[in-house]
Amino acid sequence: MKKLSLKALVAGTIVILVLYFAISLVVGMLIGSASELTWLIIDILVSLVSVFTGAMIAGRLAPKVGSFNGTAVAVLTWILFTALLIAFGDVETAMTRIQGWYWIFLWAAFGGFGGSIGTRWAESKMPTQGWVDRGNEFSQQGVYQKALECYDRALQIDPANSAAVALKSSTESKLKTVRKQEYEMSKERYGSFAVNKLYMVKPNVQYAFIFTRDRLVAAKIGGPSATVAQPEKLEELKSMPANATLETDKKNFEIPYDQISKLEVKKSSIGGSGARSGVIKITAKEKEAYDIAAGQVYEDCVQIIQSAVPTKLEVK
DSSP states (O other), rough: OOOOOOOHHHHHHHHHHHHHHHHHHHHHHHOSOOOOHHHHHHHHHHHHHHHHHHHHHHHHHHHHHHHHHHHHHHHHHHHHHHHHHHHTHHHHHHHHHHHHTHHHHHHHHHHHHHHHHHHHHHHHHHOOOHHHHHHHHHHHTTTTHHHHHHHHHHHHTTTHHHHHHHHHHHHHHHHHHHHHHHHHHHHHHEEEEEEEEOSSOOEEEEEEEHHHHHHHHEEEEEESTSSSSOHHHHHHHHSSSHHHHHHHHTTTTTEGGGGEEEEEEEESOOTTTTOOOOOEEEESEEEEEEEEEESSOOHHHHHHHHOOOOEEEOOO
C-alpha cells in the first residue's frame, strides 16, 4: 500500500507556495500593467512551474512513492491556496478557483510527473547500500522480481559488492521456487480448446480457452474466425504456467470462476465442416460471446466446461 510522506508533503507544499508568490511578485514588477488574458496565461504558467518543482522535491524526499506524493502535494496545495485566499479576504478569486475546480486535475498531473522526476533524481544519487536495502524490503514482501532489479542496480554501482551478489543469488532461488509452485498449481487443468471472440465490426480474434481448477485463462493464438484451431499452439499453452500464459500477449486475460455468474453454451444450427459449431456466452463483469473455432467437436468442448464449472453452466 502506498504511503504519504509527511516530510515530503510539507516540503513540497512550502516550495510550491513560496515559488508561486515569489515568481508572481517578480513578474508583476517586471511587466507592470497587462491585459487580463496575459495575467491569466502568466498565472497558469507560474502555477504549473511551481507545482512541478514542489512535486519534484517531494519525489526526491520520498522516492519509493515519488509520483504518488507529488500528486498529493499538488492537490493539497491547490486546496490550501484556495483556503489562504479566503483567509486573506480575496473571496472573489477563491470562488473563481473553486468554480474552475477541473484545473486541479492539471495540477495533479504535473504533480505526478514532477514526483516521478524527483524519484529518478533520488535514485541516480542512491548509494549501493540504498539499493541493497530497498531490495531487502521487496524481498521481505515477496516481490522477488523487484528485489532482483534493486540488487542489479547495486551491482551496477559496485560489481564487487559481496552482499548484493549473495542476496541476488538467494532471491533468484526463491523466485525459481515460487514459479515452480505456480507451475505445479497450474498443471491441474481440465482441458483447452480454441474459440473466436465475436465482434460487430472488427475481425474476430482466436483464443485458446484453458480451464484450470480455479480460473479460465484465455490466450490469443490467431486471427480471423476462418482460421482453423491451431493444435500446436494449444499444446504449447498446455505446458505453460497460467501466469506465464497471461504474460505472452497483452490481450490475454483470466476470469476466476468465482467471478463468473453464468456460462451458457448453445449448439449452432448451422451445418458444414467450416461453420460455427457453437456459441459460448460468459457473464462475469460483462457479457462476452465466443464461437467455438472450426475443426473442433462441440460435445468435447462442453464436456471440458462441465468438468471445470459444473454449477454455472447452462447447455442449450
